[in-house]
Amino acid sequence: xxxxxxxxxxxxxxxxxxxxxxxxxxxxxxxxxxxxxxxxxxxxxxxxxxxxxxxxxxxxxxxxxxxxxxxxxxxxxxxxxxxxxxxxxxxxxxxxxxxxxxxxxxxxxxxxxxxxxxxxxxxxxxxxxxxxxxxxxxxxxxxxxxxxxxxxxxxxxxxxxxxxxxxxxxxxxxxxxxxxxxxxxxxxxxxxxxxxxxxxxxxxxxxxxxxxxxxxxxxxxxxxxxxxxxxxxxxxxxxxxxxxxxxxxxxxxxxxxxxxxxxxxxxxxxxxxxxxxxxxxxxxxxxxxxxxxxxxxxxxxxxxxxxxxxxxxxxxxxxxxxxxxxxxxxxxxxxxxxxxxxxxxxxxxxxxxxxxxxxxxxxxxxxx
Numbered sequence: 001x002x003x004x005x006x007x008x009x010x011x012x013x014x015x016x017x018x019x020x021x022x023x024x025x026x027x028x029x030x031x032x033x034x035x036x037x038x039x040x041x042x043x044x045x046x047x048x049x050x051x052x053x054x055x056x057x058x059x060x061x062x063x064x065x066x067x068x069x070x071x072x073x074x075x076x077x078x079x080x081x082x083x084x085x086x087x088x089x090x091x092x093x094x095x096x097x098x099x100x101x102x103x104x105x106x107x108x109x110x111x112x113x114x115x116x117x118x119x120x121x122x123x124x125x126x127x128x129x130x131x132x133x134x135x136x137x138x139x140x141x142x143x144x145x146x147x148x149x150x151x152x153x154x155x156x157x158x159x160x161x162x163x164x165x166x167x168x169x170x171x172x173x174x175x176x177x178x179x180x181x182x183x184x185x186x187x188x189x190x191x192x193x194x195x196x197x198x199x200x201x202x203x204x205x206x207x208x209x210x211x212x213x214x215x216x217x218x219x220x221x222x223x224x225x226x227x228x229x230x231x232x233x234x235x236x237x238x239x240x241x242x243x244x245x246x247x248x249x250x251x252x253x254x255x256x257x258x259x260x261x262x263x264x265x266x267x268x269x270x271x272x273x274x275x276x277x278x279x280x281x282x283x284x285x286x287x288x289x290x291x292x293x294x295x296x297x298x299x300x301x302x303x304x305x306x307x308x309x310x311x312x313x314x315x316x317x318x319x320x321x322x323x324x325x326x327x328x329x330x331x332x333x334x335x336x337x338x339x340x341x342x343x344x345x346x347x348x349x350x351x352x353x354x355x356x357x358x359x360x361x362x363x364x365x366x367x368x
Contacts, residue, residue: 038141046078048072049139058115059274070085071084071129080140081134081159084118084129086119093167094167096168097168099173099175100118100126100175102176102178108276109278114131114299116347117358127168128189134322135316140349143284145284146283146287149291149293152182156182156185156190156193160176160196165193173367175198176199176200177200178200179203180202181205184208184297199309200308201308201319202346203312203347204318206296206324212295226288230289233286240284243281244265247277247278254266268347303329306365307333309333309334312337313339314341
């Protein structure tokens with residue numbers, strides 16, 4: 001709305017100036033309008049998509065005791081974030097409550113795992129905010145599917161900003177939950193944002209760690225590949241992106257051509273269990289310019305004295321990330337291993353996600 005008002009004012013001022021000067025042809029006025037129109041489109045690229053009821057799709061059922069509301073707010077870079085706010089229907093809005101901001105796996109959206117966590121925590125009295133990261137889902141930002149260590153960490157802080165504007169949220173009692181890659185980005189946010197009073201990572205993945213831990217030979221190879229890819233983007237006029245999942249295809253049974261770790265990813269993202277048309281996986285082909293160069297767990301030891309709870313599964317292929325981060329973090333910290341849980345189980349399996357542990361950890365530490 002602001003961008004449209006600005007555009008109208010700019011057009012009015014320019015037309016008034018032209019009329020006074022009486023030196024601009026009708027053709028020039030039309031040209032000016034076209035320029036203003038282009039500027040408006042550029043501004044609008046940072047605006048989030050307003051999802052209509054017909055476009056809504058969640059992989060879980062909303063609990064009868066919980067209400068959900070679409071919310072929108074901007075991060076520090078002016079990108080509008082699309083979030084879902086979950087609260088208990090009997091929440092007393094005249095009192096101050098604990099709150100939590102929840103981020104999705106890499107390429108995931110709020111209608112998947114974050115919504116499942118938020119739905120459950122709202123039942124337990126928390127004000128819970130699930131969000132789509134910048135450039136992804138319904139959130140704003142161009143080009144689509146860009147990944148950035150800094151901006152993804154900032155998106156958590158922007159969620160804290162929003163929660164702090166609600167009259168029924170206690171600003172001193174806001175925590176964060178990061179699922180999969182968001183666990184790493186949350187650690188980066190918490191290291192610098194002291195308003196995040198307690199941190200929970202679930203099935204954590206340190207995506208930037210892949211590049212930052214590479215040896216020189218691997219690094220140089222990556223640099224060469226990125227250079228070629230960057231020139232391809234220059235020649236094409238936009239970043240290349242190859243989604244990992246077809247937004248319009250849902251498997252009933254995985255084909256034999258899908259093997260290895262891809263079986264686990266596709267079991268969630270490409271089947272009815274977790275498929276979402278706005279969650280196509282991956283990032284633009286040049287996103288490693290940010291991910292490889294800017295780590296998010298570098299300052300993990302400085303989150304202390306604020307507490308961290310690392311949740312992983314005993315058979316999760318990603319367990320090594322949680323183990324490594326736990327060793328680097330200073331006290332207070334906890335490592336909670338869920339028996340019989342693989343990585344994707346901690347996305348959506350409410351029989352394995354340790355909500356009792358998450359609830360007790362957050363209530364104990366946010367109420368100190």
